[in-house]
Amino acid sequence: MAMDVFGLLGNPVGHSLSPPMHEAAYEELDIDARYVTFEPDPDDLEAAVEGAAALGVTGLNVTIPFKRDALAVVEPDDLADRIGAVNTIDFTGDRPTGHNTDAGGALRALREQSDASLSLEGARAVVVGAGGAGRAIAFGLADADATVDIANRTESKAHDLADEVPNATGHGLDALEELLADADVLVNATSVGMEEDATPVPADALHGDLTVMDAVYRPLETRLLRDAADVGATTVDGAWMLLYQGVEAFERWTGRDAPVDAMNEALRSRL
Ligand code: ATR
Incomplete structure (x- = not known):
């Protein structure tokens, strides 16, 4: 796939600041990518993750009500496992792995x-x-x-x-x-x-x-x-926590240093 697809799984996700924050990073680094919000039915989490993997999605953030249930449908790392919540899924390896960038x-x-x-x-x-x-x-x-x-x-x-x-x-x-x-x-x-x-x-x-x-x-x-x-x-302030959980997800998915200032500006201009 030429264009990378990232996104957020949640329900609801309407008010999320993640799309503009991540898209500011793609623009700053000239990465051909989109960050899309998905609102699957709460019972369809596993199908949604499998579907995303099959479609070649690179990474997903996970929010309410899926953070805990996501543990069971991906391979969680040790920290996510101990916290009992996944907020970031990485599809770049052999199988989807779960991480917690809130921490x-x-x-x-x-x-x-x-x-x-x-x-x-x-x-x-x-x-x-x-x-x-x-x-x-x-x-x-x-x-x-x-x-x-x-x-x-x-x-x-x-x-x-x-x-x-x-x-x-x-x-x-x-x-x-x-x-x-x-x-x-x-x-x-x-x-x-x-x-x-x-x-x-x-x-x-x-x-x-x-x-x-x-x-x-x-x-x-x-x-x-x-x-x-x-x-x-x-x-x-709380925007820094929101920013850096996104920064950590971006860096995990792309292997590149995040353009923190551009992401911060995109976030703060909307708060
Ligand atoms: P989140 O996922 O954002 O942490 P949560 O799991 O619902 O949301 O937790 C809310 C936290 O805010 C809890 O620690 C809650 O305290 P209780 O465990 O006693 O409910 C706390 N909280 C919410 N309203 C509060 C209030 N008016 N005074 C003190 N603590 C409050």
């Missing part, structure tokens, strides 16, 4: 956008939220050899996740103040702050030595990030 993307966002003095190895990281996003971020941070404290509204879910993640401990939200006093990194992986001016973290628990990253990207400037900036913390 690597979050790490890369922290590494590239935080102050150069932040080393994740040995860092004390607090992840708020134990849902799908929290899982990926907690496993990613543990892989980078950070110590991970997971705080969740439903405390039992934080303990369950912490049991699976190396060097992790689970807590309720009431522990945040104490945890943050000695923390280097804080990541909001809850939906709090999306479309509402709310934060899951008390402002007076924040301090200037923190790097604070928010998975929420609508709005870009969440109340958490404003509170963090007010105390002099380094802030990393």
Whole structure:
């Protein structure tokens, strides 16, 4: 096939920012490719992946509701297997393989956008939220050899996740103040702050030595990030996580360095 086809499998996918972000990369590097959204029936995931393979599709991103089910229809790598979710399928090998670039993307966002003095190895990281996003971020941070404290509204879910993640401990939200006093990194992986001016973290628990990253990207400037900036913390907004999960997928599929600036511009101009 002359033209490479990439895409997103989800249902719904209407509001996705992935097509313009990836197509900006193809344009920048003069790659003849398209990034298409697909909305298969939730029961048809396996047929969709087999069909994509048969048609010569190069790569697919995977989103709700297919991230977990995709584990069973591709060969997942170790990280995707441990996280329990695939967000990227690579068709360039003998058989489709599954990966999770949400984890690597979050790490890369922290590494590239935080102050150069932040080393994740040995860092004390607090992840708020134990849902799908929290899982990926907690496993990613543990892989980078950070110590991970997971705080969740439903405390039992934080303990369950912490049991699976190396060097992790689970807590309720009431522990945040104490945890943050000695923390280097804080990541909001809850939906709090999306479309509402709310934060899951008390402002007076924040301090200037923190790097604070928010998975929420609508709005870009969440109340958490404003509170963090007010105390002099380094802030990393949710668009960086979205960007770098796409960057990591692009690089896996194409074997080339992603044109990060062009992808970032395409993304941010739409937020
Ligand atoms: P995602 O895949 O985006 O992580 P999710 O799996 O539904 O979405 O997880 C949502 C996360 O946001 C959970 O950690 C949830 O806490 P609970 O496990 O207690 O439900 C958290 N969350 C959602 N609304 C919240 C709120 N108002 N206050 C605190 N945490 C909230």
